[in-house]
Amino acid sequence: MSETITLARPSNLKPSLIFEEFFGLGQEASVSPFLIPDSRRWAANLTLKASIFAAGLLVLSFTLSFFPLTAPISFLFLILVYFLAGIPALIESIEDLASFDINIDILMTLAAFSSVLIGSSMEGALLLVLFALSGSIEDSVTARAKGSINSLHKLSPTKASVIDESGNLIDRSVKDISIGTIILVRAGEVVPLDGEVIAGISSVNLVHLTGESLPVMKKTGDEVAAGALNTEGSLTLKVIRTSADSTLSRIIQLVTQAQEARPQLQRWFDKFSRAYALTIIGLSAFFALTFSYFLGLPFLGFEGSVYRAVAFLIAASPCALIIALPIAYLSAVSACARQGILLKGGVVLDALAQCKTIAFDKTGTLTTGQLTCAEVKEIGKATLSEPEKDVVAVAYALERNAVHPIARAVTDYAKAKNVESKEVQDFKSIPGYGIEATIEWKGKQAYVFMGHPDYIKDKLTNQENELLQTEVEALQQEGSLIAVLLIDKKLFLFAFQDTLRPQLSDTFDKLRALGKWKLLMLTGDHAASAQRIAELLGLDEYYANLRPENKLDHVTRLSQTEGLVMVGDGINDAPALARATAGICMGKVGSGTAIDAADVVLLHDNLEKLDWLMLKAVQTQAIVKQNLFIAIGAIIIASVPALAGLVPLWLAVVMHEGGTVLVGLNALRLLK
Amino acid sequence: MGSDHFKGKSAVEHVAEAQARGIIAAAEIHGTEIPGSIAAGTDGARETVIVLLLLNLLAMNMGWSYGVTLSIFAIFAFGWLIWKTGRSAWLGWSRLERLHRILEEERWEIEHNRGQEREELKALYAAKGFEGKLLEDVMDVLMADGDRLLKVMIEEELGLTLEVHEHPLQQALGAALGVFIAAILCITGYLAALNIGLFAAAFITILMSSFISAKAQRNELISAIVWNLAIAFISIGMAYFLLDFFHVLGWV
Numbered sequence: 056m057s058e059t060i061t062l063a064r065p066s067n068l069k070p071s072l073i074f075e076e077f078f079g080l081g082q083e084a085s086v087s088p089f090l091i092p093d094s095r096r097w098a099a100n101l102t103l104k105a106s107i108f109a110a111g112l113l114v115l116s117f118t119l120s121f122f123p124l125t126a127p128i129s130f131l132f133l134i135l136v137y138f139l140a141g142i143p144a145l146i147e148s149i150e151d152l153a154s155f156d157i158n159i160d161i162l163m164t165l166a167a168f169s170s171v172l173i174g175s176s177m178e179g180a181l182l183l184v185l186f187a188l189s190g191s192i193e194d195s196v197t198a199r200a201k202g203s204i205n206s207l208h209k210l211s212p213t214k215a216s217v218i219d220e221s222g223n224l225i226d227r228s229v230k231d232i233s234i235g236t237i238i239l240v241r242a243g244e245v246v247p248l249d250g251e252v253i254a255g256i257s258s259v260n261l262v263h264l265t266g267e268s269l270p271v272m273k274k275t276g277d278e279v280a281a282g283a284l285n286t287e288g289s290l291t292l293k294v295i296r297t298s299a300d301s302t303l304s305r306i307i308q309l310v311t312q313a314q315e316a317r318p319q320l321q322r323w324f325d326k327f328s329r330a331y332a333l334t335i336i337g338l339s340a341f342f343a344l345t346f347s348y349f350l351g352l353p354f355l356g357f358e359g360s361v362y363r364a365v366a367f368l369i370a371a372s373p374c375a376l377i378i379a380l381p382i383a384y385l386s387a388v389s390a391c392a393r394q395g396i397l398l399k400g401g402v403v404l405d406a407l408a409q410c411k412t413i414a415f416d417k418t419g420t421l422t423t424g425q426l427t428c429a430e431v432k433e434i435g436k437a438t439l440s441e442p443e444k445d446v447v448a449v450a451y452a453l454e455r456n457a458v459h460p461i462a463r464a465v466t467d468y469a470k471a472k473n474v475e476s477k478e479v480q481d482f483k484s485i486p487g488y489g490i491e492a493t494i495e496w497k498g499k500q501a502y503v504f505m506g507h508p509d510y511i512k513d514k515l516t517n518q519e520n521e522l523l524q525t526e527v528e529a530l531q532q533e534g535s536l537i538a539v540l541l542i543d544k545k546l547f548l549f550a551f552q553d554t555l556r557p558q559l560s561d562t563f564d565k566l567r568a569l570g571k572w573k574l575l576m577l578t579g580d581h582a583a584s585a586q587r588i589a590e591l592l593g594l595d596e597y598y599a600n601l602r603p604e605n606k607l608d609h610v611t612r613l614s615q616t617e618g619l620v621m622v623g624d625g626i627n628d629a630p631a632l633a634r635a636t637a638g639i640c641m642g643k644v645g646s647g648t649a650i651d652a653a654d655v656v657l658l659h660d661n662l663e664k665l666d667w668l669m670l671k672a673v674q675t676q677a678i679v680k681q682n683l684f685i686a687i688g689a690i691i692i693a694s695v696p697a698l699a700g701l702v703p704l705w706l707a708v709v710m711h712e713g714g715t716v717l718v719g720l721n722a723l724r725l726l727k
Numbered sequence: 728m729g730s731d732h733f734k735g736k737s738a739v740e741h742v743a744e745a746q747a748r749g750i751i752a753a754a755e756i757h758g759t760e761i762p763g764s765i766a767a768g769t770d771g772a773r774e775t776v777i778v779l780l781l782l783n784l785l786a787m788n789m790g791w792s793y794g795v796t797l798s799i800f801a802i803f804a805f806g807w808l809i810w811k812t813g814r815s816a817w818l819g820w821s822r823l824e825r826l827h828r829i830l831e832e833e834r835w836e837i838e839h840n841r842g843q844e845r846e847e848l849k850a851l852y853a854a855k856g857f858e859g860k861l862l863e864d865v866m867d868v869l870m871a872d873g874d875r876l877l878k879v880m881i882e883e884e885l886g887l888t889l890e891v892h893e894h895p896l897q898q899a900l901g902a903a904l905g906v907f908i909a910a911i912l913c914i915t916g917y918l919a920a921l922n923i924g925l926f927a928a929a930f931i932t933i934l935m936s937s938f939i940s941a942k943a944q945r946n947e948l949i950s951a952i953v954w955n956l957a958i959a960f961i962s963i964g965m966a967y968f969l970l971d972f973f974h975v976l977g978w979v
Contacts (some may be wrong), residue, residue: 127971134964142957149949 102143103191109139110184117177136180140187141167159328159373160186162335166372169365182372215247216240218291229298236294246283249301250292252276256488257288258459272488272507282626331373339368342698363700370694370710373686383682383722387675390726395658396668397642403654405679406637407672409618410572413665414610416623416631417578420641420662421588422553426460428468429535434546435522444474445496446547450540452477453490453505461538464551485510496542504541511539511546519546534584553584555591558663563592565666572669573617577606579627603627610635620669622662624649639665675725682718689714763893764901765943767815769936771905773955775807776929779913780963783925788970788979797917804910808903815902819895826887833880837873844880845870851883905936933959 077086084090084098112132119129141164148164151157163186170179217227218237229247232238237253240246246259256274260283273279279292281301298304346352346360353359388398398404415421431446433439439446451469454462455476469476480493480500489506496503504511508527512520526548527537535550566572575596578585585599598609610631613619621628621635629652632638640653641660650656657664693710696702702710782803786796837844845866852865869876881887909932916928933955941951973979 124975125972127968127975131965131968131972134961134968138957138961142953145957146950146953149953153949 105139106187106191109136112136113180113184133176133180140183144186157329157333159332162332163372166369170369173362173365212245212247232294234294238292238294240285240290242285242287244285246279246281248281248294248298249296250294251278252290253293254291255289257290258286259283260286335371339364342367363698366697367694370697371690383679383725386722386725387671394664395661396664397656397658399654403637404672404675407620408676410620410636411617412573412613413620415576416628417576417580417585417588419624420622422555425554426464426551427554428464429550429552432548434526447472447474448477449494449503449542450505452479452494453492461551501543505538508539511541514541532583534581534587556662562663562666577601577609603630606631607634678722678725682721685714685718764898767898768901768905769940771811771902772909772932772936775906775909776932777959780929784966784970800914808906811906812899812903816895816899819898834877837876847884
């Protein structure tokens with residue numbers, strides 16, 4: 056077709072998103088594209104709501120069972136409890152059985168439903184409700200983990216504006232775009248594919264990719280990563296990687312792999328529970344079949360072998376293990392929540408307690424990502440030849456209306472020095488590059504320039520350029536960002552540095568004083584900048600100039616050898632946060648993906664609470680160990696006499712539940 | 728676009744409404760996922776079981792004898808069979824009538840409101856991503872053939888699918904078979920072993936009918952069977968304990 060097809064600018068709304076979310080979350084009804092958006096909330100946390108409702112009904116049923124008049128209503132509610140809490144467990148157990156997977160779920164379901172056969176339906180319902188509650192909490196944690204991949208997908212555009220040979224713009228799916236295709240990225244759009252700039256200058260913000268909130272200038276010849284936000288002008292890019300190989304896709308792959316590689320503890324527990332379930336079910340069947348033969352017991356009835364076997368099955372069901380541990384974890388989790396620390400599940404505390412090393416990302420984590428003006432220098436001079444106030448006044452006049460972080464730093468610096476702005480004429484701004492204008496200087500009008508060193512280059516002699524280059528490189532080695540101001544042939548350098556988070560020194564002193572952890576930094580920044588921060592905080596080690604893959608390698612090695620807590624905030628930290636033994640993310644500045652991939656979220660970026668959190672984890676692990684000891688003891692104390700027929704079933708259940716209460720009370724100590 | 732046909736709505740709003748109408752027109756008896764003889768049969772079987780179980784509760788409460796209970800079951804099942812068969816056939820015809828009426832309305836629109844139909848079609852295809860010249864070309868091709876246009880409008884605008892519905896009598900036969908088999912099983916079960924036999928027959932009927940409908944609709948088998956059995960159990964169980972409570976209160 057030779058005619059020009061006029062296409063509208065791509066909409067921000069992506070209809071495919073609902074499908075991505077739906078499939079990403081495992082076809083959850085809460086995001087079903089077939090449901091009215093308003094009615095989707097009915098599906099949100101449905102299992103949790105049903106479990107809580109069942110718990111309420113069980114309390115009602117238990118209360119009403121004490122009065123002969125309301126006994127039938129008690130049973131009516133009890134049936135509902137079995138329906139709400141028991142049927143999902145029953146379906147899961149039958150499905151597991153169908154795939155020959157014997158696990159603790161089957162043991163619990165079998166114990167609960169067989170309790171009806173020996174007249175202990177209330178105890179069975181209690182088991183089901185406790186089991187349903189812990190299961191639904193686990194479900195919501197799993198949903199969060201799936202959400203991390205989903206938020207990454209949300210970030211990546213699904214189509215790009217391709218410039219064809221005739222110069223027309225055509226929207227194409229990123230999946231259909233091959234290497235070498237020319238695409239246009241307008242201001243405000245997210246870069247859809249990795250590309251090399253062939254025309255245009257603009258600033259791109261990599262905050263979602265690297266946590267780096269400072270815009271980076273991109274000009275012809277520079278590489279731009281998919282997922283970067285184009286903040287100012289238009290960029291024409293030549294695609295250098297397909298969507299499957301783009302930076303963003305690689306990060307998605309890394310996060311997926313890291314999440315899949317994580318649940319070591321879970322695998323251990325599954326293995327243990329399978330062995331435990333098989334043993335108890337096997338023993339119960341063995342006792343039911345052989346007791347009548349060996350001990351001369353009848354087969355059925357209250358003195359029968361089946362009754363004793365079922366009593367053993369119920370007493371040995373790991374109720375205390377299942378409920379007592381969550382109470383310990385929940386107490387610790389709520390104590391953390393009061394401190395503004397969100398933990399995704401109690402096992403995170405175990406993971407934290409195992410670790411011997413704490414690694415930190417730099418920008419956005421140890422530093423705020425906000426720039427402060429560190430110094431103003433004049434090129435080729437030891438001291439300023441003009442009063443600093445006058446130089447800053449010119450910079451202030453140029454930058455006061457801009458929103459760029461460097462502009463904000465200049466404005467803050469000028470205000471701190473009580474500098475007044477000047478009147479500006481013929482103002483011109485080149486996005487991501489620099490600003491020029493006419494300003495009054497020493498009683499006459501002067502044309503001034505401020506911006507990136509490359510922006511000023513054309514206006515200088517070779518000798519001046521060499522001098523500028525040397526000074527800029529020296530400052531960059533120290534980890535500073537530079538802006539150059541040219542006034543009437545005089546060159547001034549403004550050096551900016553990232554601000555260290557307040558109160559961190561105290562926290563690091565406390566962590567060092569406890570002597571339990573090695574502290575190190577993993578950053579993609581320059582070595583000089585990393586060294587400055589490492590020295591300020593007294594870190595044991597630091598690794599600089601790391602790409603996400605390198606960071607992940609370090610994290611994997613440290614996690615496997617000594618257990619690692621990783622603290623970060625950007626998308627580039629997400630794989631590391633997911634792969635680390637425990638990942639901690641900043642809640643305010645952190646990217647959605649990093650927050651999803653992490654195990655702990657510091658809601659108010661309150662990194663100064665880190666020492667408190669680590670101590671809480673150690674304390675929780677101690678109490679969990681005590682609880683495990685008591686819970687296993689309770690199972691043995693309850694199940695062996697029940698099997699021997701020394702105690703009736705109700706007493707076995709009371710002893711069994713007594714153990715649960717004891718560990719519950721022990722766990723509540725963690726609330727402090 | 729204030730025309731009579733659109734009733735003050737935009738073409739897109741009109742199309743959305745038309746599609747909703749299409750879906751409602753295609754929908755069938757509440758409680759069946761896919762209309763047709765299999766759905767009518769399996770649903771009829773499950774309903775018959777529940778009705779007979781509830782009737783059994785009544786028999787227990789009234790103290791009916793074995794013979795009386797059996798007779799009541801047989802009489803009730805016969806009446807229920809007629810009702811379910813007739814109702815299934817009527818619902819099928821009713822749906823067919825609605826579908827035919829919508830087809831006729833659409834044909835009339837195509838013949839008399841070609842301009843507006845083109846706009847509707849254009850809105851539909853614009854929503855699919857067609858734009859500019861390409862969109863106009865597509866419109867020209869589709870508008871050129873009346874029969875093809877009608878098919879496109881029925882499928883795209885109204886969201887209906889042609890050649891998927893069974894004849895109402897075929898559907899009714901499915902319902903009749905479902906009710907008949909369930910009733911025979913339950914009555915035979917009661918005849919053989921009273922309540923135990925009835926419960927066993929009820930269990931088997933619900934299990935089998937849930938299996939067949941889940942298989943036909945390609946739903947999860949275990950989940951469909953257990954949920955259906957659980958729903959039957961909870962409905963009978965709660966009715967039983969409510970009756971017991973009324974007994975304690977002396978109301979029955």
